[in-house]
Amino acid sequence: MSIEVKDLRYVYSPGLPGETVALDGVSFEVHDGETIGIIGHTGSGKSTLLQHLNGLLKPASGDVYVDGQCITDGSVKLVEIRRKVGLVFQYPEYQLFEETVAKDVAFGPRNTGLSEEKIETRVKASLALVGLNYDEIGDSSPFELSGGQKRRVAIAGVIAMEPSVLILDEPTAGLDPSAHREILSMIELIREKMGIIIIFVSHNMADVAALSDRIIVMDGGKIAMEGTPQEVFSHEKELSAMGLGVPPVREIMTKITAALPEIESNALTADEAATDIKKVINIPKRDN
Amino acid sequence: MIRDITLGQYYPGESPIHRLDARTKIIATILYIIELFVVNNFWGFLIAAAALFAVIAVSRVPVKFIFRGLTAVFIIIAFTFIINLFMVDGRVLWHWRFLTITYEGVSRAFFMAVRLVLLIIGSSMMTLTTKPIELTDGLEKLFKPFSLIGLPSHEIALMMTIALRFIPTLMEETDKIIKAQEARGADFESGNLFQRAKSLIPILIPLFISSFRIAQDLALAMEARCYHGGSGRTRMNEIHFAKGDAVAAVLMVLFLAVIIASRYIPVLYK
Amino acid sequence: MQFIEVKDLTVEFTRIAEDGTEVKGKRAIDGISFSVEKGSFVSVIGMNGSGKSTLAKCLNGLLLPSSGDVIVDGMNTKDESKLWDIRSRVGMVFQNPDNQIVSSIVEDDVAFGPENLGVPPAEIRKRVDSALKQVGMYEHRLKGAHMLSGGQKQRIAIAGAVAMRPECIVFDEPTAMLDPRGRASVMDIIRELNSEGITTILITHFMSEAAQADRIIVMNAGHVLSDSTPRELFADMDMINRAGLELPPVVELREKLGLPDSIMTVDDMIAELRKLCR
Numbered sequence: 001m002s003i004e005v006k007d008l009r010y011v012y013s014p015g016l017p018g019e020t021v022a023l024d025g026v027s028f029e030v031h032d033g034e035t036i037g038i039i040g041h042t043g044s045g046k047s048t049l050l051q052h053l054n055g056l057l058k059p060a061s062g063d064v065y066v067d068g069q070c071i072t073d074g075s076v077k078l079v080e081i082r083r084k085v086g087l088v089f090q091y092p093e094y095q096l097f098e099e100t101v102a103k104d105v106a107f108g109p110r111n112t113g114l115s116e117e118k119i120e121t122r123v124k125a126s127l128a129l130v131g132l133n134y135d136e137i138g139d140s141s142p143f144e145l146s147g148g149q150k151r152r153v154a155i156a157g158v159i160a161m162e163p164s165v166l167i168l169d170e171p172t173a174g175l176d177p178s179a180h181r182e183i184l185s186m187i188e189l190i191r192e193k194m195g196i197i198i199i200f201v202s203h204n205m206a207d208v209a210a211l212s213d214r215i216i217v218m219d220g221g222k223i224a225m226e227g228t229p230q231e232v233f234s235h236e237k238e239l240s241a242m243g244l245g246v247p248p249v250r251e252i253m254t255k256i257t258a259a260l261p262e263i264e265s266n267a268l269t270a271d272e273a274a275t276d277i278k279k280v281i282n283i284p285k286r287d288n
Numbered sequence: 289m290i291r292d293i294t295l296g297q298y299y300p301g302e303s304p305i306h307r308l309d310a311r312t313k314i315i316a317t318i319l320y321i322i323e324l325f326v327v328n329n330f331w332g333f334l335i336a337a338a339a340l341f342a343v344i345a346v347s348r349v350p351v352k353f354i355f356r357g358l359t360a361v362f363i364i365i366a367f368t369f370i371i372n373l374f375m376v377d378g379r380v381l382w383h384w385r386f387l388t389i390t391y392e393g394v395s396r397a398f399f400m401a402v403r404l405v406l407l408i409i410g411s412s413m414m415t416l417t418t419k420p421i422e423l424t425d426g427l428e429k430l431f432k433p434f435s436l437i438g439l440p441s442h443e444i445a446l447m448m449t450i451a452l453r454f455i456p457t458l459m460e461e462t463d464k465i466i467k468a469q470e471a472r473g474a475d476f477e478s479g480n481l482f483q484r485a486k487s488l489i490p491i492l493i494p495l496f497i498s499s500f501r502i503a504q505d506l507a508l509a510m511e512a513r514c515y516h517g518g519s520g521r522t523r524m525n526e527i528h529f530a531k532g533d534a535v536a537a538v539l540m541v542l543f544l545a546v547i548i549a550s551r552y553i554p555v556l557y558k
Numbered sequence: 559m560q561f562i563e564v565k566d567l568t569v570e571f572t573r574i575a576e577d578g579t580e581v582k583g584k585r586a587i588d589g590i591s592f593s594v595e596k597g598s599f600v601s602v603i604g605m606n607g608s609g610k611s612t613l614a615k616c617l618n619g620l621l622l623p624s625s626g627d628v629i630v631d632g633m634n635t636k637d638e639s640k641l642w643d644i645r646s647r648v649g650m651v652f653q654n655p656d657n658q659i660v661s662s663i664v665e666d667d668v669a670f671g672p673e674n675l676g677v678p679p680a681e682i683r684k685r686v687d688s689a690l691k692q693v694g695m696y697e698h699r700l701k702g703a704h705m706l707s708g709g710q711k712q713r714i715a716i717a718g719a720v721a722m723r724p725e726c727i728v729f730d731e732p733t734a735m736l737d738p739r740g741r742a743s744v745m746d747i748i749r750e751l752n753s754e755g756i757t758t759i760l761i762t763h764f765m766s767e768a769a770q771a772d773r774i775i776v777m778n779a780g781h782v783l784s785d786s787t788p789r790e791l792f793a794d795m796d797m798i799n800r801a802g803l804e805l806p807p808v809v810e811l812r813e814k815l816g817l818p819d820s821i822m823t824v825d826d827m828i829a830e831l832r833k834l835c836r
Contacts, residue, residue: 041737041738041739042707042708042737042739042740043707051467054471056467056470056471078470079473079475082470082471082472082473083473086471087471088471089464089467089468089471092468094461094464094465094468094494094497094498095465095468095469095472095490095494096494097489097490097493097494107469107472107474107490108472108473111472111473111474111475112473143497146606146607147606148606157472158471158472161472161473173735174653174734174735175606176605176606176763176802177605177763177765177802177803177804178605178802179606180804203737203738206807243738243739244738245738248766248807249807249810249811251807252807252808252811252824252827255824255828256824256827256828256831259828259832260828260831260832260835262835263831270807270810270811270814271814273811273814274811274814274815277815277831278815280835281831281834281835282834283815283816283817283834284834285816297702298662298663298702300700300701419662419663419666420661420662420663420666421661421662421663421666449660449661449662450660452662453659453660453661453662453703456702456704457656457704460704501657502656502657505652505654505657505658506657506658506660508615508620508652509650509652509657509658509660509715510660510670511620511645512618512620512645512649512650512652513645513649513660513670513671513674513718513719513722514642514645514646514671514674514675514722515670515674516642516674520676521673521674521676522672522673522676522677522678522679522682523669523673523679523682524665524666524669524672524673524679524682524683524686525679526679
């Protein structure tokens with residue numbers, strides 16, 4: 001499984017006074033099993049880009065290939081593409097509509113015309129993947145769940161289509177810290193169990209650093225930077241000019257290494273930072 | 289695309305038209321619409337169109353912006369045109385199988401299309417040059433006399449304000465929900481009428497829930513900002529008649545006279 | 559001087575059962591007491607469902623106590639004749655930027671509060687202009703609200719509260735739905751308003767935001783779990799874990815390194831590491 005985006009261009013309201021170029025010559029590739037983090041401030045073209053990857057928007061020019069197959073030339077059935085590429089929108093809990101959790105999760109698979117037994121297996125499996133128990137909540141109304149649970153049900157609804165690519169647009173937006181942590185470990189579990197390509201957008205740089213194999217930085221409808229978290233977050237100045245930051249641990253370590261040059265570190269997480277500091281400084285055990 | 293719809297939008301400006309009292313503009317618009325139905329020949333439309341273009345020129349709203357609003361209702365105009373083109377009996381101009389175009393049909397089709405275009409542009413001039421809040425204030429004041437017979441003029445005006453405010457929000461919300469369900473393989477385009485109606489459920493239920501959530505949030509926010517009905521409220525911009533409104537009133541009367549007179553201008557054909 | 563006093567406040571939601579009788583639901587707030595000093599900056603933090611939003615709505619009489627009292631500037635929120643007075647003194651900004659803007663045009667929305675208070679038109683104009691300048695949105699005053707970004711909308715909502723000339727503003731998760739840029743700009747405005755003397759109550763689940771207050775109240779399951787300065791709270795790992803809070807990055811690193819609890823800032827940490835180096 002792979003995704004190839006070639007010279008994608010998209011314009012909102014073409015030929016009208018409100019004309020804006022949302023994507024301008026965007027090209028990149030994603031390989032099997034990769035997890036890609038996309039960052040960029042509001043209006044940089046992230047969401048527009050995501051909607052091209054499963055054919056919800058049609059580019060003005062350029063092509064998208066999913067598994068070598070061009071999905072932008074009109075030869076592939078859209079339902080087929082959407083089964084392959086699962087897209088979870090921002091605040092996906094707002095799309096829930098069925099009486100029960102199980103029925104809602106079944107909506108996607110049912111649209112692809114699966115048999116009832118297969119649908120049920122999928123519903124159970126995808127609920128388990130997002131950390132929910134079918135027997136406990138399958139028959140309850142999705143509207144009675146907590147915010148974090150609702151979101152996981154909505155994500156299960158997309159996973160139940162068994163996509164080869166899972167795209168998540170700001171999956172942790174608006175959640176409290178514990179629900180946030182649950183979503184992160186859910187993403188890790190999906191990656192581990194399904195081994196599919198995951199592309200996610202986030203404003204939380206610590207999450208992006210922790211989860212991504214590669215990061216794509218969007219700015220003004222173009223790809224401004226692309227690389228591993230280490231590579232991308234070493235450009236602190238350029239990122240801040242785009243209204244973006246680096247993981248908080250990196251900020252702290254920049255200050256610490258400036259004050260104590262004997263410490264060498266380009267850590268992005270607290271664990272990495274602690275290891276780097278302990279290499280140089282011997283810290284006594286706490287007495288309490 | 290939803291954001292291309294300019295019908296009912298406000299175009300900020302400082303022109304004499306913008307400065308007119310909202311009530312003047314509401315009355316002028318109603319009068320203009322009536323006059324479009326008084327007109328019985330193309331001379332009348334020519335005069336009405338000239339007047340409208342004069343208003344547009346004075347308002348300094350870009351013509352391009354106005355016509356953008358028309359594209360949204362293009363289908364209605366085209367439909368009206370075609371229906372009239374083929375449905376009117378008279379002297380045959382062109383005939384092919386069951387389709388017949390008559391001289392009267394052509395004339396009537398143009399007549400109706402021009403009327404519709406003028407009507408839409410005319411009324412969008414009101415919304416383009418009047419802030420929504422002034423428009424609803426104007427309506428509230430115009431309706432005020434009817435509150436004696438129990439018409440809740442303030443509440444109606446507030447409802448309109450909120451409706452205008454949330455139309456773009458709900459349109460965006462609808463767009464998002466449709467896309468989210470499409471991403472789950474929902475199909476809104478195939479099947480018979482019943483199946484299609486049923487396929488709307490995944491859109492309508494989330495949309496209802498969204499609307500209720502908005503209503504709940506908004507009610508709280510309004511209460512927190514001390515909203516307690518129309519009594520004792522003041523306005524930042526009290527609307528009041530000024531010299532411009534007197535000028536507009538005179539022009540409206542003159543225009544009405546010209547339009548009525550236009551009915552008696554001899555027509556070139558017949 | 560105490561501006562808000564919360565005394566033994568309990569809020570209990572009732573629901574109507576299928577047979578039509580009222581059934582007592584769970585206690586969203588369960589007997590809490592605290593007070594807020596005039597001009598101070600207090601944040602309230604806790605998981606979803608901890609009762610923090612319910613508490614916010616009690617502070618200006620949007621919700622009334624099931625038992626106990628909320629006294630605002632000497633007025634009880636239960637006293638119906640004082641309700642509008644209380645709400646004009648305690649402004650409120652909510653989470654969803656879209657759902658709290660009433661009018662389509664920015665300046666008309668900011669005017670909504672003062673209009674409800676019956677302020678004379680010329681005075682409203684002055685208040686609206688100065689409120690918009692305060693949040694840096696004056697040049698957008700004639701724009702349509704739906705054309706603005708989330709952060710800008712939230713600034714308009716703040717201007718709407720400011721235009722009522724309140725003594726206190728309660729912010730109920732104002733940054734939860736914003737991107738980092740919008741979040742930073744809203745936090746800047748909140749700090750600035752507080753420095754101008756507005757009593758500020760910030761409800762949030764971002765630790766980095768709560769840390770900017772003079773005092774943090776931690777809520778859990780309707781109770782006040784702790785009420786302390788940020789410094790005291792960040793030294794109390796047990797409390798942070800019990801309340802399900804996120805660790806500020808410096809504190810997280812401190813814990814990973816096993817450094818003393820007294821370290822709160824990067825500078826503290828640098829000083830400590832320097833000591834250990836020698």
